[in-house]
Amino acid sequence: MYAFAAFASGLVFGVGLIVSGMFNPAKVLGFLDLFGTWDPSLALVMAGAIAVGAPAFAVAARRPASFLQTPVLLPMARSVDRRLVLGSLLFGVGWGLAGFCPGPALVALGAGYAKAAVFTVSMVAGMLVFELVERAGTRAGGGAESAAGSP
């Protein structure tokens, strides 16, 4: 049931990305082209998602366990550090170069676009670089910052 719920969530998430147009890099780049002819659609995608998501997160944060009786694992990190900002800036550069972020890339991969596959493989390679850096840092005893993980 736990895995099925995750599958269903991924499926609805992916359909949302298709409906909203976000799985199309040209549409995303139209939003990021603030100084050209700007397509504000993506702002409404985020607004729509937050409008539905916010009450659910407020409920989840107050519950001792999820509705499937598993722990509610919300990010505990609070500090706004250099790592967060620099990482996000680098992500934004990559996003602006191709118009893909992780979710839409996986959906476009599912739609059979070879270019999405190339992007996804490169993205996973980039994530592996992060893992290797983290492991090297932990071995050297400097892994104090390695608690980051998920958002």
Place this chain on the structure above:
Amino acid sequence: MAIDLASFTPWSAAIGGALIGLAAAALVLLNGRVAGVSGIVGGMLKRPSADLGWRIAFVLGLIAAPATYALFAAIPAASIDAGYPLLVLAGLAVGVGTRFGAGCTSGHGVCGMSRLSPRSIVATMAFMLAGFATVFVTRHVAF
């Protein structure tokens, strides 16, 4: 700046966004997990591996979305203008950046903003800013 009214699709954007919010709501209420795609994928690479099952299931759901959508309507075409070298570079930047930044458009932009997390608000501003700047340079300055 001029608004591209021909491309602006407010209704499908808001409805698609609501579906994304619904998916994130389901994952946190049922599974107690944050629907952050970079965190879900990146978490699969951790060793020793833990809780792989739901991560794989979520990613399979994303990949199965086009086929499911196609049962009801024709899938709109995606247009990917970047060439292969640029896609590799962009993919690497997104992979490294989202992991060091601890999230992407979904984890920070949707889930974190829904929680009003200060970290996610800063991260979202940072990647939006970098995205705007990058497209400004590639479309209006260089080449």
